[in-house]
Amino acid sequence: MFVTVVLMFCVFGVTTGEFVVAGILPEVAGDLGVPVGSAGLVVTAYAVGMIVGGPLLTAATAAVDRKRLMLVLLAVAGIGNLASACASGLHWLLAARVVTALVTSTFFAQAVVVAVRSAPPGRTGTAVARLAFGMNLAMILGAPLGTAIGHQWGWRTTFATVGVVCLIGAGLVALGIPASSEEAHGSALAELRVLSRRPVLRALALTAIGNIGVLMVYIYLAPLLTQVAAYPQAGLPILLLGYGIGATLGNLVGGTLYDRNPRLWQPTLLGLLALTLAGAWLPARNSLPAALAVVAIGALGFAVVPGTQARVMRTAADAPTLSMAVNASAYQIAAAGAGLLGGAIADSGSGPRPIYLVAAALTGCAALLTILVSRPSTHRSGWRGPRPLSGHTHSREHAWERDRR
Incomplete structure (x- = not known):
């Protein structure tokens, strides 16, 4: 239990550095003297770092002792956030964010494996859910607190605080995580072979397309509001905070619905998200409906996450560590595209409001693609696979094997 709590705290610190940018983006832009759209490149740079660093670094360090690797990754995350706080210009900030992002998904992948292997028998899903709850806490507590710190003492203090939290996490890992007794857990080549599979590529595409719209709104939430x-x-x-609460509840509900009928509920949830995004455009100039829309978008946006993650884990089941990193990379591909496209819209003459409509159109496309891609796979396997983000797992190894072929 203590091991899981330590890792959950570390996940909270690492992911807060990603989520908090949405609340301090105007301050970053103002202090560095750049448009909000240009400051949004901070999100894109972070996403690119995770996209490149996640799978490659995870595969390259496949034979490294997990505890030693996690200590190094947390140290890099802490130093990267402190460097972000000291950046003298946008280019230096972008470089610091890339360095920080390189280690994020690799750390989460290692933490999942350690938490699962330290959990009692039959408690695998609970261990993964607690780590995922660290991400939810980053949205519920980390992002609002970081935003408040940024408004009170400046955005640099926000990044500095996140850096200190990551370094504290490294200390807790050093003291509270036992040394690994397992043998080397794979080779880079064997892990990377997973990426050549067509089902994996389809799963990654759906993760990216299904999240780009909601991420576009989240990244530019501050100027929209x-x-x-x-x-x-x-x-x-x-x-x-409302967005984070909605995301937590949506994650749990979405996972339950996906388990009941993935073929029905995954495209349905994406369709509802598209309609909510389009509906948010109408009262966008009214503060109360806009605030309510934030909670609804957070709930529906994270309701689709269990399904997209389950698809990636299913298609890359023989490389569990890499599959987590790959899924994070696909998510960050969406974040990178959302930062670029949303920035172009925000800096245009029409302002940020059309972001809602563009996000709705992209999410609607994801719903249609999910129907097309899921129909034959679901029909062949009848899979009702694991839902790691919502805290439940099922023994479906035979279905996983069929889906991988």
Whole structure:
């Protein structure tokens, strides 16, 4: 239990550094003297670092002792966030974010394996759910607190605080995580072979397309609410808290629905998310409906996550560590595209409001693609696979094997 709590704290620290940017983006832009859209490249740079660093670093370190590797990864994350706080210009900030992102998904992948192997028999799903709850805490507590710190003492203090939390996490791992007794857990070549499979590539594409719309709204949440809805800046931490609560509840509900009928509920949830994004465009200039839309978007946006993660884990089941990193990379591909496209819209003459409509269109496309891709796979295997983010697992190894072929 203590091992899982330590790892959950580390996941909370590492992922807070990613989520908190949404609440301090205007401050970053103002301090560095760049447009908000250009400051959004901070998110894109982080996403690119995870996309490149996640699978490659995870595969390259496949034979490294897990505890030693986690200590190094947390140290790099801490130093990277401290370097972000000291950046003198946008280019230096982008470089610091890339370095920080390189280790994020690799750490999470290692933490999942350690938590699962240290859990009692039959408690695998609970261990993974607790780590995922560290991410939810980053949204519920980390992002609002970091935003409040940024508004009070500046965005640099926010990044510095995240860096200190990561270094504290490294100390807890050093003291509380036992040395690994397992043998080398694979080779880079064997792990990377997973990426050549067509089902894996399809799963990654659906993860990316299914998340780009909601991420576009989340990244530019601050200008959407302050510039379009005229919401007071002091209220942003509360709205980020609402988004995080919605995301947590949506994750649990979405996982339950996916287990009951993945073929029905995954495209349905994506369709509902598309309609909610489109509906948010209509009252976008009214602060109260816009605030309510934030909670709904958070709930539906994370309701689709269990299904997309389950698909990736299913198709890459013989490389569990890499499959976690690959799924994070696919998610960050969406974040990179969302940062670029949303920035172009935000800096255009029409302002950030059309982001809602573009996000709705992209999410609607994801719903249609999910129907097309899922139909033959679901029909062949009848799979009702694991839902690691919602805390339940099922023994479906035979179905996993059929789906991989």
